[in-house]
Amino acid sequence: MKTQKTATINRRHFLSGLMLLPLLSLIACTDAQAVKIIEVDDLSQLAAEAKARNIPILLFVSAPYCGYCHILERDVIVPMLKNQRYAPLVLVRRFDLSQTKIIDFDGNPQDAMRIATRYKTQLTPTLLFLSPDGQKITESILGTAADLDLYGGMIDMRINQALEKLGNAGRISHN
Secondary structure, three states: OHHHHHHHHHHHHHHHHHHHHHHHHHHHHHHHHHOOOOEOOEHHHHHHHHHHHOOOEEEEEEOOOOHHHHHHHHHHHHHHHHOOOOOOOOEEEEEEOOOOEEEOOOOOEEEHHHHHHHOOOOOOOEEEEEOOOOOEOOOOEEOOOOOHHHHHHHHHHHHHHHHHHOOOOOOOOOO
């Protein structure tokens, strides 16, 4: 009698757990969609924030029609933004080449393609690593790597180089 009662209780727990799976999946999907890359429309405001915190700017240069940009965003940039280690060390923003006008580092409106030309980033995806005053501080990353796991390491290396050049002691580490 006791084993039948135990089996009934175990079956109830199992069935209750199964009923919760769709809810947990929904929560996980909602969480996955919650993180979005902020699109920059005012580089002067971004520069002021970076300067106040003495951290570099990572501009993810993309375009809506760029399939590789979507892959890079989904598989590398969004997971990076979810990782709390990055928030105090780098400002990550999307620079959409399809924008017409954007406020430049000097506070004046500028054609987005002129800004892209200044940084030699007419091809997408490109990752720019900039100082708070808008100067390239490390080498850009153009395109995507065949192995996206390596891409994350390249980003971390450049963020650390940028932090060092700014005299910021912070570093990205994966202990």
